[in-house]
Amino acid sequence: MQKSANVVIIGGGITGCATAYELAVRGVKDIVVIEKQYLSSGATGRCGAGVRQQWGTETNAILARDSVKRFEGMNEELEYDRDIEFKQGGYLMVSYTQNEWNQYKKNVAIQHSLGIPTKMITPQEAQEIVPHLNINGLIGATFCQSDGHANPFHVVDAYYKAASRLGVKFETYTSVTGITRENGKVTSVQTSKGDIAASIVINACGYAAGTICKMVGFELPLYPQRHQALVTEPVEPCQGPMVISLHHRLYCQQTPHGSFIMGVGDPNEPKDFNINSSWEFLEDVARQATTVLPLLKNLRVVRQWSGLYDMSPDANPILDEVPDAKGMWVAAGFSGHGFMVAPQTAVLLAQKILGQNCFMPIERFGLERFSGGELLLESAVV
Amino acid sequence: MQTKETIVCRCEDITLEEIKSLIDQGYRTIDEIKRVIRAGMGPCQGRTCRMLIAQELAKYYGIPVGEVLMPTFRPTVRPVKLGTFAGGE
Numbered sequence: 001m002q003k004s005a006n007v008v009i010i011g012g013g014i015t016g017c018a019t020a021y022e023l024a025v026r027g028v029k030d031i032v033v034i035e036k037q038y039l040s041s042g043a044t045g046r047c048g049a050g051v052r053q054q055w056g057t058e059t060n061a062i063l064a065r066d067s068v069k070r071f072e073g074m075n076e077e078l079e080y081d082r083d084i085e086f087k088q089g090g091y092l093m094v095s096y097t098q099n100e101w102n103q104y105k106k107n108v109a110i111q112h113s114l115g116i117p118t119k120m121i122t123p124q125e126a127q128e129i130v131p132h133l134n135i136n137g138l139i140g141a142t143f144c145q146s147d148g149h150a151n152p153f154h155v156v157d158a159y160y161k162a163a164s165r166l167g168v169k170f171e172t173y174t175s176v177t178g179i180t181r182e183n184g185k186v187t188s189v190q191t192s193k194g195d196i197a198a199s200i201v202i203n204a205c206g207y208a209a210g211t212i213c214k215m216v217g218f219e220l221p222l223y224p225q226r227h228q229a230l231v232t233e234p235v236e237p238c239q240g241p242m243v244i245s246l247h248h249r250l251y252c253q254q255t256p257h258g259s260f261i262m263g264v265g266d267p268n269e270p271k272d273f274n275i276n277s278s279w280e281f282l283e284d285v286a287r288q289a290t291t292v293l294p295l296l297k298n299l300r301v302v303r304q305w306s307g308l309y310d311m312s313p314d315a316n317p318i319l320d321e322v323p324d325a326k327g328m329w330v331a332a333g334f335s336g337h338g339f340m341v342a343p344q345t346a347v348l349l350a351q352k353i354l355g356q357n358c359f360m361p362i363e364r365f366g367l368e369r370f371s372g373g374e375l376l377l378e379s380a381v382v
Numbered sequence: 383m384q385t386k387e388t389i390v391c392r393c394e395d396i397t398l399e400e401i402k403s404l405i406d407q408g409y410r411t412i413d414e415i416k417r418v419i420r421a422g423m424g425p426c427q428g429r430t431c432r433m434l435i436a437q438e439l440a441k442y443y444g445i446p447v448g449e450v451l452m453p454t455f456r457p458t459v460r461p462v463k464l465g466t467f468a469g470g471e
Binding site: 037038040154172303 | 410411413417418423424425427456458461462463464465466467468469
C-alpha cells in the first residue's frame, strides 16, 4: 500500500465513497479509501433503501431534498454501467394518533418552506395511492411523490467506479489500527497493511466513528443501535410508495425488483454493536406490517438481516473537524438516514475541506450543538 | 464449458460468464458478487450458487475452496409467509 496520501477516507460506505468522488471531481489528487471489509458491508448495505425528503428538521430536509435531485441524474452523472434503480414512487407517511398528526403538520410546514411538495391527504386519498392500506383508525397521511427508493449497493458501486476513474484508490479488507497526531494535527493513519502519512483524514465509519475518534482521544456523542429488516419474494408491482407508520414503528416498500423490504424499530433495543438477527423481530414486523398492509400476509420472507444506526443525540448528522486533531473530519451520526442524504453530505464536506463556498452552513451540523448549542431534534425517525 | 449458457444462480438467472466477468473486474468475494448482481439473493438463498461461485474464486486466486470467505448465513432457512409469523395462520 502507498506510504502517503493527500486525503485518507476511513469507511467504504456511501458517505466515504461519495466524499471520495466529490473531492476527486474537484481536483484533489491522491485520495485513499480504507475499508475494513468490502464496500457497502456496513450500515449502507444494510439500510432500508429509502430516499425521502419528509423530515421534521430543516437540516435533514435540505440535505435530502438536494440529494433527491442528484439521485435523479446519478446514472448519467457517474456514467454508471448498471442502474441505481431510483424509483420515485413517493413516501406515504400514515398517522393513527392526534399527536403524530399534529407533528406531521409542523413537519409539512417546514417542508413547504423549503419547496418540498408534500401533500396532506385524507385516509380515502391515501387508500387510492395504496389500495391495500388499512385505513381503520387512520387520521390522515402525508405524501410526497418525488421521494422513493435507490439500490444502496449500486449507488456505492457507481460512486466507487466514478471515483476510481478519477484516480481514487480503494483499500478493502484493511483495518485502521491507530491515528497519529503532532501538535494537535493529524499526521498519519496506521492500518493492517502499513502506515499512510496524511494531513486530512475523513472519519466516515458510521457506527464505528466513535471507535476511530477514540484513537485521537475524542469522545464522539454517538451510539450504535441495531435495526433489523427483512425482504420478501418478488411479486408484480402493487405498491408505489414506501409506507411509514411511526405509530407502528414500521417502514415498508416494494423495490423495483418486486420484493418488499420492511423493518420495525424496537424501542427496547440496547445501545450495542450486536448485529445478529432475532426471531422476535420476525413476529414483531409481521404483526405490524400485516396490520397496516393486510394483503402482505401472503408474501413469503426470504431473508432477514440487521445493521446499526449511528445515533446522534438529535438524529441529525455530525459534520465537523475534531477538536485537538486538526485535519480529522467526522461525517457520522446519520441516525438511520445516511444513505438518502449522502450525495449532498459529500458535497458539503468537500466544499468545506477545500475552503469553497458551502451550499448550506455546515456549522449547523457542528459538534458545538452538543455542548450548550441548540440541538436540531428530529422527530421523524423510524 | 459454454459460459454464456451455464446458469450459476437459478433464482436470479445469473450465468457463469457474468460471474467470471465480475471476478475479472476485481470483485473478490461471494459477498461482493452477490451485492452487485443478486447471485444468492433469491428464494433458495444461494444453496446452489454459493459453492459454484466459491469454486470460481478459488480457481482465479489459486487458493483452496475452503479459504474462500463465506457470506453470512441468514434466516429464514426456507421462505415463510408473513401471515405465519404474525400468528394468523
